Amino acid sequence: xxxxxxxxxxxxxxxxxxxxxxxxxxxxxxxxxxxxxxxxxxxxxxxxxxxxxxxxxxxxxxxxxxxxxxxxxxxxxxxxxxxxxxxxxxxxxxxxxxxxxxxxxxxxxxxxxxxxxxxxxxxxxxxxxxxxxxxxxxxxxxxxxxxxxxxxxxxxxxxxxxxxxxxxxxxxxxxxxxxxxxxx
Numbered sequence: 001x002x003x004x005x006x007x008x009x010x011x012x013x014x015x016x017x018x019x020x021x022x023x024x025x026x027x028x029x030x031x032x033x034x035x036x037x038x039x040x041x042x043x044x045x046x047x048x049x050x051x052x053x054x055x056x057x058x059x060x061x062x063x064x065x066x067x068x069x070x071x072x073x074x075x076x077x078x079x080x081x082x083x084x085x086x087x088x089x090x091x092x093x094x095x096x097x098x099x100x101x102x103x104x105x106x107x108x109x110x111x112x113x114x115x116x117x118x119x120x121x122x123x124x125x126x127x128x129x130x131x132x133x134x135x136x137x138x139x140x141x142x143x144x145x146x147x148x149x150x151x152x153x154x155x156x157x158x159x160x161x162x163x164x165x166x167x168x169x170x171x172x173x174x175x176x177x178x179x180x181x182x183x184x
Contacts, residue, residue, distance in 0.1 A: 004080050011072035019139055025109055026132040028054050032116050033125040035068045044071025051117055058113050066106055073099075095145045102138045129172060133165040 028050055035046035077083035086092045115122055123131075140161040 004076065004082060007072050007076050007080070011069055013075060014069035014072060017061060018020075018065035018069050021057055021065055022106065022109060024133045025057055025062060025113065026053060026128055026135070028057065029123075029131075030125045030128040031115060033121050033128055035082075036121045047119060048062060051119075054113055054116060058110075068105075089149070091145050091149050093173065098132060098138050098141045098145070102135070105134050105138065132171065133168075133170055136165065137161055144147060 032050040032054070035043055038046065052072075074079060077087055108116070112123070129183060137158060142156045
């Protein structure tokens with residue numbers, strides 16, 4: 001059981017750093033997209049810096065964290081008695097579905113990362129702000145599932161975070177209108 005707690009601790013540490021990387025990479029995507037709207041001299045300086053920051057974050061923190069979190073999760077689920085019990089429970093199946101969604105989200109971020117490394121900005125800063133909420137929703141769902149260990153109760157947490165996200169975006173749009181009005 002002591003080994004299990006070490007494995008679980010390492011899994012949680014790498015899940016936290018993985019999410020930190022996902023949250024920050026999308027924030028850097030926002031800044032990169034905003035930099036494309038600046039005068040050319042500013043653009044050249046900012047974009048070069050953002051590309052370097054994105055590269056280091058993605059390959060030094062985010063990808064290694066995703067891989068290590070998965071290795072420790074696999075170890076817990078398939079090589080411990082507790083994990084084998086959890087695999088038979090419905091809440092774990094739902095959690096693993098969200099982990100699958102998280103990997104899809106991660107891979108889409110990787111695609112966007114590659115585009116931005118080539119300075120191909122295909123999305124607006126607003127899109128990236130909304131995109132950033134994807135990881136938040138997945139995080140809420142997984143945490144509620146793991147804590148409540150119930151495949152149904154997680155819905156309340158996710159609905160709450162979606163409502164909160166909508167309020168944040170409405171607040172952002174209001175702030176943007178006020179800022180544009182004040183700049184006029």
